[in-house]
Amino acid sequence: MSEILPLETEIRRRIAVAGPMPVAEYMALCLADSEHGYYTTRDPLGARGDFITAPEVSQMFGEMIGLWMAATWKQMGSPENLRIIELGSGRGTMMKDALRAAKVMPDFLKAVVLHLVEISSALEAQQQRTLEPLSMPMFWHPALIDVPPGPAIVLANEFFDALPVHQAVKTEHGWHERQIEIDSTGSLAFTIAPDPIPQFDRLLPPALRNAPDASIFEWRADNVAMELGKRLTRDGGAALVIDYGHAQSAIGDTFQAVGRHAYADPLSAPGSIDLTAHVDFQALAKAVEAMGASVYGPVTQSQLLRRLGIMTRATSLKSKAAAGVAADIDAALKRLISEGAAGMGVLFKAAAFAHHALGVPPGFEG
Numbered sequence: 491m492s493e494i495l496p497l498e499t500e501i502r503r504r505i506a507v508a509g510p511m512p513v514a515e516y517m518a519l520c521l522a523d524s525e526h527g528y529y530t531t532r533d534p535l536g537a538r539g540d541f542i543t544a545p546e547v548s549q550m551f552g553e554m555i556g557l558w559m560a561a562t563w564k565q566m567g568s569p570e571n572l573r574i575i576e577l578g579s580g581r582g583t584m585m586k587d588a589l590r591a592a593k594v595m596p597d598f599l600k601a602v603v604l605h606l607v608e609i610s611s612a613l614e615a616q617q618q619r620t621l622e623p624l625s626m627p628m629f630w631h632p633a634l635i636d637v638p639p640g641p642a643i644v645l646a647n648e649f650f651d652a653l654p655v656h657q658a659v660k661t662e663h664g665w666h667e668r669q670i671e672i673d674s675t676g677s678l679a680f681t682i683a684p685d686p687i688p689q690f691d692r693l694l695p696p697a698l699r700n701a702p703d704a705s706i707f708e709w710r711a712d713n714v715a716m717e718l719g720k721r722l723t724r725d726g727g728a729a730l731v732i733d734y735g736h737a738q739s740a741i742g743d744t745f746q747a748v749g750r751h752a753y754a755d756p757l758s759a760p761g762s763i764d765l766t767a768h769v770d771f772q773a774l775a776k777a778v779e780a781m782g783a784s785v786y787g788p789v790t791q792s793q794l795l796r797r798l799g800i801m802t803r804a805t806s807l808k809s810k811a812a813a814g815v816a817a818d819i820d821a822a823l824k825r826l827i828s829e830g831a832a833g834m835g836v837l838f839k840a841a842a843f844a845h846h847a848l849g850v851p852p853g854f855e856g
Contacts, residue, residue, distance in 0.1 A: 497526035497761035502672060510669035510681055513745060514654040514711075517765050521652060522609055526761040529610045529652070543648050544732070544791070544834060545584035548822035550807070552587025554798040555730070559588060559643050560595045561852040562728050566641060569726075572601040573642040577634060577714075578649040579606045580613065582620030585645075589624055604628035605637045634717050644718060644729035650774065651733050653710050655745060655767040658687060660705045665690040668706065670757065678757040695739045695772070706743040708767055712777035719781030719843060728844040728851050729778075734837045735769030737788050744768035771841055778843045786842040786854035792827040792835030797853040800827065 494502075501519060505511055521528045544551040563572055576585055585604070592598055604626060608614045614630055621628060631637050634644075657668035664686030673679040691699050694707065701707070718729055747756035749763035756765055775785040789797075804823045808816040827835040842851040 495526070495759055495761055497523055498678070498759070500526070501670075501678070501760055505670070505672055510671040510683070512656065513668050513670065513680075514656045516670050516760070517745075517767075518654040520760045520763075520765050521654075523761065528761055528764055529613070531610075531612065531761070543580060543584075544826060544838070545580065545587065545647065547825050547834075548819070549587045550800055550803050550819075550823065551795070551826060552584040553591035553803060554795050554800050555584060555645065555647075556588030556591030557594075558730060558798055558852050559645075560592045560598045562643055562848075563598050563601065564595075565848060565851070566643075566727060568597065568601070569641040570601050571603065571640060572598075573605050573637065573640050573727075574602050575605045575607065575634065575637055575642050575644045577607045577644065577646040578652065579608055579617050580647075582606075582617035584647055585617075586620050586624070588645075589626075599626070602626060605642075606630050607632070607634055607637065634714060634721070637721075639721070639725050641725055642721065642727040644721075644727070646729065646731045646733070648733055650710070650714070650731065650769045651735065651766040652764075653714065655708050655710050657743070657745060658690060658707050658709075660701055660703050660707075661686070662703055665694075665707065678760075680757075698739065698741055701741050705741045707741055708744060708770065709773060710770070712773075715774050715777035716781050719778035719783040722778075722843055722845050723782035726845045726848075728842060728848055730840065730842055730851070731769075731774070732791060732794075732838060732840045733769040734834075735771055735839055737771050737839060739770050739772045742768075769839075771839055775841060775843075782846070783843045784846050784848070786844065786851055788839035788841040789854060790829075790836050791838035791840055792829060792833075794840040794853045795827055797855070 497519065501516065522530060524530060579585060589599065606617055606628065608630055609632055658665040659668050659682045666682035666686050669681050669683055670678055671681040698707065722729060744767045745756055747754040747763045747765050754763050771788045779785050804819055808819050811819060825833055829836045842854050844851055
């Protein structure tokens with residue numbers, strides 16, 4: 491039997507004391523535990539990490555986001571003091587590329603104060619190294635609610651998928667919260683709470699209420715989405731959320747683990763592998779809209795990047811590149827916008843949220 495990691499020891503202790511643990515609590519511990527959590531103890535990105543995000547695939551991704559921000563700022567009336575807020579900034583790669591592309595609008599860069607929301611000290615240190623050459627004011631915060639009020643553009647690329655997800659399993663008696671227990675072999679295993687969740691059917695989207703037994707429904711707490719909607723409604727501005735997920739609420743188990751660029755058992759090695767679940771864009775939009783903000787999309791990542799001009803940018807980069815580099819640009823472009831199984835173009839969606847007076851944000855027309 492392999493060595494039990496310190497976080498698994500703590501999870502087992504909690505289960506022994508309090509009984510089976512909800513999936514959301516397990517996910518929160520695995521990702522954000524202050525001592526042993528996945529995101530609080532390591533840099534998981536890149537070829538040597540566990541996964542690669544779109545900004546690490548190509549500079550073109552961040553450049554398109556930069557042009558989106560500059561155009562949105564102009565649409566906002568070009569406020570002189572603009573908060574650029576990024577939720578979960580990774581290594582800072584997207585922001586570096588975005589602000590480099592935004593140099594075409596010097597007045598925009600003069601207005602920017604960066605606010606990065608990050609729980610990982612390792613990633614915060616990396617972000618500081620990446621963004622230091624920008625020579626602009628920047629601040630770090632543990633949560634969105636800690637960012638000072640004021641007109642803002644908010645970015646969230648692969649942020650919401652890492653927020654803890656609850657799961658419920660349908661039986662003939664109703665919907666039961668999915669939990670994690672220690673089974674008869676001494677292993678961590680999935681189970682369900684003995685009693686159904688009261689009135690759960692009434693909380694489900696009507697189209698899902700007749701789901702067959704054994705169906706799984708996933709949901710997240712709305713606090714971050716509601717804070718985002720409240721901020722945009724109160725202070726003005728817009729948010730761009732890009733993540734993998736489904737446009738409409740749906741039945742299905744998307745709780746998964748990734749380690750070393752391969753899928754893994756989510757109950758193995760807690761704290762040492764990444765845990766995610768697909769984003770329900772319909773639920774996300776509903777929470778933001780409830781706070782008074784307008785919702786646009788979702789559109790596919792492919793649609794957004796094409797509308798923002800990624801094809802033109804790729805052609806420009808290739809015109810100045812050697813043959814081998816040009817092939818790399820083509821490969822990166824294909825990965826970002828391809829609608830096939832190996833591409834990110836359709837699996838990843840983009841939604842924009844905005845103050846009601848802003849109008850349709852760039853890339854969401856039609």
